[in-house]
Amino acid sequence: MKKTYYYYxxxxxxxxxxxxxxxxxxxxxxxxxxxEEKEIKQGPISLVIHGGAGTIKRENMTEEQDAxxxxxxxxxxxxxxxxxxxxxxxxxxxxxxxQIMEESPLFNAGVGAVFTNEGxxxxxxAVMDGKTRDAGAVAGVSTIKxxxxxxxxxxxxxxxxxxxxxxxxxxxxxxxxxxxDPEYFFTQSRYDALQRVKKREEEKDRSAALVDFPxxxxxxxxxxxxDKDGNIAAGTSTGGMTNKRYGRIGDAxxxxxxxxADNETCGVSATGHGEYFIRSVVAYDVAAKMKYAGxxxxxxxxxxxxxxxxxxxxxxxxxxxxxAGNITMPFNTSGMYRGYMNEKDSPKVFIYKDEE
Ligand code: ASP
Numbered sequence: 001m002k003k004t005y006y007y008y009x010x011x012x013x014x015x016x017x018x019x020x021x022x023x024x025x026x027x028x029x030x031x032x033x034x035x036e037e038k039e040i041k042q043g044p045i046s047l048v049i050h051g052g053a054g055t056i057k058r059e060n061m062t063e064e065q066d067a068x069x070x071x072x073x074x075x076x077x078x079x080x081x082x083x084x085x086x087x088x089x090x091x092x093x094x095x096x097x098x099q100i101m102e103e104s105p106l107f108n109a110g111v112g113a114v115f116t117n118e119g120x121x122x123x124x125x126a127v128m129d130g131k132t133r134d135a136g137a138v139a140g141v142s143t144i145k146x147x148x149x150x151x152x153x154x155x156x157x158x159x160x161x162x163x164x165x166x167x168x169x170x171x172x173x174x175x176x177x178x179x180x181d182p183e184y185f186f187t188q189s190r191y192d193a194l195q196r197v198k199k200r201e202e203e204k205d206r207s208a209a210l211v212d213f214p215x216x217x218x219x220x221x222x223x224x225x226x227d228k229d230g231n232i233a234a235g236t237s238t239g240g241m242t243n244k245r246y247g248r249i250g251d252a253x254x255x256x257x258x259x260x261a262d263n264e265t266c267g268v269s270a271t272g273h274g275e276y277f278i279r280s281v282v283a284y285d286v287a288a289k290m291k292y293a294g295x296x297x298x299x300x301x302x303x304x305x306x307x308x309x310x311x312x313x314x315x316x317x318x319x320x321x322x323x324a325g326n327i328t329m330p331f332n333t334s335g336m337y338r339g340y341m342n343e344k345d346s347p348k349v350f351i352y353k354d355e356e
Pocket of ligand 1: 052220
């Protein structure tokens with residue numbers, strides 16, 4: 001009994017001394033401040049991707065194809081999200097997610113890019129950092145293995161925003177980026193698609209061949225991410241449109257048309273009939289509607305995709321997120337490969353119109 005009494009007394013004394021000891025108290029207070037700071041800095045993280053909009057219908061897909069697309073989209077989402085979770089900047093997440101899709105023949109970017117009228121692959125890509133509004137882009141390149149990395153290098157390692165063709169390839173080589181034989185991008189299915197479009201072109205007029213081909217899938221890839229510090233980054237990579245000619249460049253590498261990011265408003269990556277997206281300045285218009293008209297991300301996105309682009313004749317869609325981590329993925333085609341991941345949700349991927 002007595003023993004127990006002394007034991008409790010000793011324990012009490014110990015806690016009393018520990019509480020009075022300034023070093024222990026400081027350490028506890030420091031920890032409290034640290035946690036508080038972490039809580040203040042640690043905003044929501046969020047990631048959204050697309051693998052292109054277009055004529056993508058359930059009835060035209062086999063079960064295997066459907067599963068393959070979903071698996072690759074999930075892989076890209078998880079790779080990007082892992083970066084954000086580890087505390088990496090939003091741009092790292094964007095690059096990680098896009099590179100996975102560039103390396104997959106499923107998408108019209110990197111391997112699997114569509115063919116030009118001359119039977120070549122000419123790739124476009126862009127990135128934008130929402131914190132600094134720095135941006136980089138490459139257009140019409142045929143030998144850079146990862147166009148999105150080249151776009152990043154234009155942003156980080158040069159005083160310019162956009163480089164094209166052989167100049168961009170020379171720059172990429174000088175920066176130590178991997179260059180490949182143009183054959184690297186070849187896929188039989190895209191080549192066959194070009195032959196079908198050309199055949200149709202012979203039968204119909206030229207613009208119809210470019211736009212209305214029944215199984216045309218745009219297939220561009222893009223990603224927008226929000227990191228724990230509240231920074232937004234966006235990126236887009238594409239082979240452009242089947243049967244394009246004369247060094248045609250689409251909206252993807254044009255900052256404000258197909259790609260845009262500003263921490264104050266949102267980040268955007270678009271996919272669709274580039275000519276219309278350029279003329280509508282789509283990506284910047286989402287930010288502008290939020291900034292100047294006080295619209296929410298969703299309201300701005302819906303107005304552009306379902307009203308303005310439709311009236312204009314532009315088919316496609318985009319992915320976007322704002323500084324609170326809200327996500328939107330509108331499109332006015334029959335499908336868009338798309339998905340997102342945030343703290344609440346494990347990877348969510350969608351393909352067709354009737355899914356959500
Ligand atoms: N927007 C791209 C372009 O016009 C095509 C796409 O989204 O797949 O080049």
